[in-house]
Amino acid sequence: MTTVEIVGGPEALEITLHDYDPRWPDVFVEHRNRIREALAPSVVEIEHIGSTSVPGLAAKPIVDIVVAVDDITAEEDYLEPLIAVGYELRVREPGHRLVRTPARDVHVHLYERGAAAIDEYLLLRDHLRRDADDCALYERTKRSLLTRRWDDMNDYADAKTDVITAVKERARAARTE
Incomplete structure (x- = not known):
């Protein structure tokens, strides 16, 4: 069983996209x-x-950053120093931690060096930077989701999964061409 700790619990929020x-x-x-x-x-x-x-690409005005650390379980090596410089712990789950600014405008995702999730983030980012059609599709998808109310940011993120999966499949295929 996977344990996910959301520090502070679910947060209702209004999601807006900015140019x-x-x-x-x-x-x-x-x-x-x-x-x-x-x-x-x-x-x-x-x-x-x-x-x-x-x-x-239009986006929520939240800058996402991924950080690869040597040992995700050695929180004393990275979590305490990040909290000391102003970040707050939001998510603790196996293999992943999320800290953010108090203003919630920067999210820092921490994974262990070599984690597949890091490669997945970079695959999507690099493909969207190169492929205008998939970039436009992703933006249209995000805009269409804005018509719904979201009780938690994680639910909004989950709703984009099918499109993200399809885009990443095309990105992998483009790598082999």
Whole structure:
């Protein structure tokens, strides 16, 4: 049985999409530097992921970052330093932790180095950056989901799964061409 701890419980929120903001990469760089400094001397991999990492794509104004750490179970090595520089723990589950800013405008996903989830995030990001048709499809899907009320961000994310899976299948196929 998989145990997922959502710190603070489900949160009702209004999901809005914003046109692409060219400041999002700068927000990523600011947080990448903060994370790198907090976790020094450990060498961690830090990548900008999610819709805010795709130029031109409308997105929720939340910058998503993925960080690869050596041992996800050694929370003292990364969680305590991140909390000390202002992030808050939101999700703890096997193989994954999520911390975020108090303003909820930056989400930092932590995985163990080599985790398949990291490759999946990067596969989607890189494909959407290259493929205008799939990028447009993904944006249309997100816009259509805005017509519904979401009691929790996780439910909204789950509703995009079929489209994301199809896009990633095309991305894998494009790699072999």
